[in-house]
Amino acid sequence: MERDCTIEEYLELAELFKVFGDGTRVRILGALKDKEMCVCDIADKVGMNKSAVSHQLKSLKMANMVKSRRDGQNIYYSLSDTHVEEILNIGFEHLREGR
Amino acid sequence: MERDCTIEEYLELAELFKVFGDGTRVRILGALKDKEMCVCDIADKVGMNKSAVSHQLKSLKMANMVKSRRDGQNIYYSLSDTHVEEILNIGFEHLREGR
C-alpha cells in the first residue's frame, strides 16, 4: 500500500525535469557523459558562446547535476553522479521505443 | 563503441522532459498512475479548473503520454504506456537519494 505523493513532491519532481527540458542543457549533460570538459570546449561542442554555457552550467550546478574543479585557467565540469546519466538514458529509451 | 547522439536527438529528448517539467502536468500524470479519470475528477484532484486541465491534457496527449476514451458525457484519461510511470518513478528515486 503506497501513499499518494504530496503536491510539494510533485513540484519538486517538476523542477527536476525542468532542468532536462532545455536543448542546450541536455546537450551539455550529454557532452559530459563520458569525460569532464572545460567551459570553452563545452561551448565549442554545443555551438554556443561561453557566457550562455556558463549561465546554464550555473543552473545545472544549482540542481546538483554537475560539479566543477579548477585547474589553472580552466574550470572542468563533470556529471555529479550517475543518476543524471541514468535519467538521460531512460529518456532516450522512451524515444526509441516510442515509435 | 557508442556513437554520439545528434543535436536533433537531444532536442527531442528535451521536448520529452519539458512535458514532465510542469507542476500541473506532473500532478495529472501522478493522478492517472493507478486509475483512469475524467476531466472533472482530475480538476478536483489537482485543484484547477476544467479549462486549465483540458489544455494540459492536450499537451500530454500530443506528447503521447495519455490516451482518452469517451463514456457518455465523460471523457476518461489514462496513461498511454508504462514508460510514463517509469520516468516518474526514476525521478522520484533521484529526489529521494539526492539528499
Added chain:
DNA sequence: TGAACAGTTGAATAACTGTTCAACTATTCA
C-alpha cells in the same frame, strides 16, 4: 607588472508558456 586567456555576472531583450475567461460543441435525460 601587464598582456592574454578562461570564466562569471547582471541587465536587457525577446520568445515562450501556463492560466483565465468566455464562448463554443457534445451528450444525456426529462
Added chain:
DNA sequence: TGAATAGTTGAACAGTTATTCAACTGTTCA
C-alpha cells in the same frame, strides 16, 4: 425540444526564461 452537465477551444495576460552583450574577476606566464 431544451436544460444540465462535461469537455474543448482560442485569445489575452502575466510570469518565466534563454540568449546576448559588456564589463568584470581570476589565473598564467613572459
